[in-house]
Amino acid sequence: MRTRTAPKADPSSLAARFQAVRGLSVALVAPLSDADASVQSMDDASPAKWHLAHTTWFLETFVLRDFVSDYALYDDRFPFLFNSYYEAEGQRHARGRRGMVTRPALGEVIAYRAHVDAAVLAALPDLADAARDLVMLGCHHEEQHQELLITDVLHLMAQNPIEPAVWPAARKVPVAMPGPLGWIEGVAGVIEIGHGGDDFAFDCEGPRHAALLSPHALATRTVTNGEWADFIADGGYADARHWLSDGWAWVRGQAIFAPLYWERSDSGWTRFGLDGRRAIDPAAPVTHVSFYEADAYASWAGARLPSEAEWEAMASAQDPESGNQLDAAGPVEPRPATAGGGWFGDVWEWTGSAFRPYPGFRAVEGAVGEYNGKFMSGQCVLRGGSCATPRGHVRASYRNFFYPHQRWQFTGVRLAKDL
Structure with a gap:
């Protein structure tokens, strides 16, 4: 949301930002198995698959459903599964049981994302300014969830007794301690x-x-x-x-x-x-x-x-x-x-x-x-x-x-x- 009216982004620059943000989310889950992406390690965290679906539900609901007259929901069960806390949007699955949603599988969630992405990009040139504002909000909202996805995956892997590395990296070279606090x-x-x-x-x-x-x-x-x-x-x-x-x-x-x-x-x-x-x-x-x-x-x-x-x-x-x-x-x-x-x-x-x-x-x-x-x-x-x-x-x-x-x-x- 914005504190005041912002300059209207032209459709091409907004489309480029939209595609970059949506692409990064998919790249973040590339190292994960379907099981990795489905498990919930604690009530404060959500499965990686849920983050991918929720950010898509946000766009489908507040942009496509509300502003594109001929759009049909990808799956009418998904609003119940992937709403987070929006009381105005009705009943939703309990937060602490998101890890029980083993289906749809990760592949289907990614297909859901592709469907919504294509619909948003197709509609973008003709969307009302209010709808474009919501696409921009959706990008910033998804960036918040990218950080949550990363930290939720870290917490999940820490519960695994073998402590697997999600992204293996070379051993760090020690550096000198910084000077005294100034x-x-x-x-x-x-x-x-x-x-x-x-x-x-x-x-x-x-x-x-x-x-x-x-x-x-x-x-x-x-x-x-x-x-x-x-x-x-x-x-x-x-x-x-x-x-x-x-x-x-x-x-x-x-x-x-x-x-x-x-x-x-x-x-x-x-x-x-x-x-x-x-x-x-x-x-x-x-x-x-x-x-x-x-x-x-x-x-x-x-x-x-x-x-x-x-x-x-x-x-x-x-x-x-x-x-x-x-x-x-x-x-x-x-x-x-x-x-x-x-x-x-x-x-x-x-x-x-x-x-x-x-x-x-x-x-x-x-x-x-x-x-x-x-x-x-x-x-x-x-x-x-x-x-x-x-x-x-x-x-x-x-x-x-x-x-x-x-x-x-x-x-x-x-x-x-x-x-």
Whole structure:
């Protein structure tokens, strides 16, 4: 959704973007078997096949069904199977049982995609502006699901005792640890944040509004694996002083002792990734940590998490297409920081801000109005994108959000402090 009317994309450029996005999704599942693509590893995750079908259902429903008069549904059972949370679209299959949908098989889902793709491309030159807007929204929506697909596949493979690599890769060459953490003084006083341009943005990114910032500084880079290992060695997971009450209950109740996918071996810490299990790279950004862990680390380090306004004020002058982001199917993981670090890519950065509506926010009418507004409760904002975020998808105003215990996404930590 957009905060305001955007320039109308001409059909040819929109068609090229549409084909690129849709092609990448299919490329991401190329290494998977039908079984790989059908299994659901937990309620928070969805099968890869479901992601492919849901993003197709979105286009079929909100573009073809609603704007192409002679279009007939590919299969009238699919809306029940592949609707996610749109109450206005009626009954749907329970989220936690998506892994029970062994049929349609992966091949049929890909055929469904091809059918819908052809219909959208054929209709595109004559679609109303509102329908083209929804095609663009469908592209951005699918990019969100590409990242979810990657992280859901990673979580699934981590449950397999043989820990198979999805994308085998050459052994990494160790690099030097980055220098000591530096600090950049942030902007203080009254600033404006939120999306205010004419290009695409999701509804939750606006309206643009004023925010008051006290004097503060932000770290020049995110926290590394090596620094996190120091936190563990110092008893960080066993010291209640650093944890929020809910976080302490979570870490004790779930027996959490390290980031997700870390294990201790005789030779040190290892992590499981899409290239299999390997030794952690001490210089790479730590990832797969929850908000609770991020907040505890910040307390241990004598710092805090930045607010989303502080983060956006600093990142707004940076190139959102820079950094380690997703360009094609292949191994996906955070990389050691270059000199000066970066603000986009590698890992989503937890902020200390709750995901709540900005002043003046109004959800749009209709089913697509359920896109973000209904989730503005109990979740925390993350900024900056990750190594699994398609390049070109994020911007300084982009607001990602997850519950404080969740950590199967590529989530990391940038520190802040008061001045």
